Amino acid sequence: MARHDSQAPALEVRGLMQAFPRGFWLREERVLHGVELTLAPGEFLGLVGPNGSGKSTFLRVLAGVDRPRAGSVRVHGEELASRAARARIGFLPDDSPYPPELGARATLELCGAFQRLPRAQRRERAEHWLERVGLAHAAQLELAKFSRGMLRRLGLAAALLHEPDLILLDEPTAGLDAQGFEVFRQVLDQARARGATLIVSSHLLTDLQQRCDRLAVMLDGRIAALGAPLELLGELGAQARVDLVLEGASEAQLSALQTHASSLGLTVRGVEFSQPNLLELYRQLRARERA
């Protein structure tokens, strides 16, 4: 699609609040507390946060699945409630909630019908995306017989079927195999190449760190930190542990490396790379909020 109003942000979220009734007396429990966010067209935002922090609720509200209690969401300058805004959004929910009675092709065609695509276009795009995500061989198979990874691939195809400008992916890599990861990367690159804006929620920082422009950390229904991934992870400071894995290094080189590290006040302890510790990041952010 990619028909951007160059003046307007791709996404503008102001004071977003969401609450659900809980317990016998249906007392309201707030899940989102005045979330604010602005994304430029073509930007890629990584969304991380512990379980129950409100990531999925936030994405569902942005996708127009749930109505927020308060606040506003504008997509390329248009109110989320408008049909035009909704037609520009593609959403992959976190639990693959597609009709188990239908086959993959029929599901994509149904998604196309909900997106108001003409019948011929629905068929053509369903075929294209089945091929693209590697499910052409299972086009007729009932979704009840799909593995989790196959359902994620189908979800990806369903979210991108109508070429949306704003793509919201909730845990897209959960259950994907190596080939699925590759498909996911290619599809994301292609979407970015045509100027789409992306928000991807994940528990795996490696999914996001190298690709996203900014990283948002959600804690207790708020965006507790927002910034470039390296900046944010740099906040870990002295607590960060980096294991370097070097291939083909000679002893002399290693020795020189150790000496250099020591001169910098560092110690080289291992030979494997470990990903930055998200848990540590959450803990620090919580402590900062309390302070």
Next chain:
Amino acid sequence: MIAAFARLAARRCAPPRTLAILALSALALAWSTRSSPLGLDLGARDALARRELWSTFTLLSAALLAHAAASLSYDWRRRDADAFGGAPRARAAVALASWLGAWCAACALGVAAALVSEARPAGPSLAREVGRSALAASALAQDELRLRAELSAPRAARSVELELGLVPTDVFAEVELCARRGAESRCVGRRLSARSTVRVELPPGEGRIELTLRRRAGGALVFLARDQAVWFGSAIPARWVSALVWLHYALALAALLALAFALGTRLPPVLAAASALSLALPAWLGEHELWSALAPGGGLFAALEAVGRGAAPAPPSAEQCVSSLALTALALALAARGLESWRTTR
């Protein structure tokens, strides 16, 4: 309207297990009505078999389909909303497609029931019921002339029928029922030994009809078992009877399924289906005349009763059509609102 979603709803409402239950029930009924231990004639046996099949099918399918329609809302809340809820489609379109799918499934099952019901050698033509008139309930034919009533016959009426009861002070009573219009009259005599109906043709022409009932022989007391005279029009082929019942069934199910679907947006499917049925069944089975005439599906069991008596039922009245459409529209509006707000404003 989302045609593909309506097809999915139809598929969810008539899954293989529902079809299997209904097919099993149809087979059992077809087997049980093969012979008549009471020695009824072919026409009466046909009429009873047809009524039994439709009554069983109606109650069984209404319960299964009401639950399936309520489950459509549940499926939306539990799963479909996340997959399709963000798309630029109004919830009203989702509600309409879901209901339409459920109703089409009901109509298709009704067609199957009609085919099963008529899959036997064609019986005689059956007169079609065109109306009813109230009679004094206390009339009794004891010796000579005991009942005389002057009634206004519907324009399409060709014959009139009374249902008579018998107090067995003797083994039988021979009665004569006459219909007079102006100078012309038609009479029919019947020997009664149990409760039964007597039908007499109307003289040609227009104007009021004078009915007289007299006992000619036998000692048993005869009384009016139903305080209504039933008017019949021209005969139609027996096979069309199921088509008329199907019209009543489709109308009744339209409102019931919309109600179950609407309640399903707020309640668990079993409770929603039970609530919808508890509202519908009194209207279907109740004897109150006004309620039966106006309530959605109110004419369904009256039609089945006519079928059991060996007559073709009257088609649904305009009032019943209007009330069914109104209730369906109201329920769909509530359903659309329920689908819109189920996760945020309870």
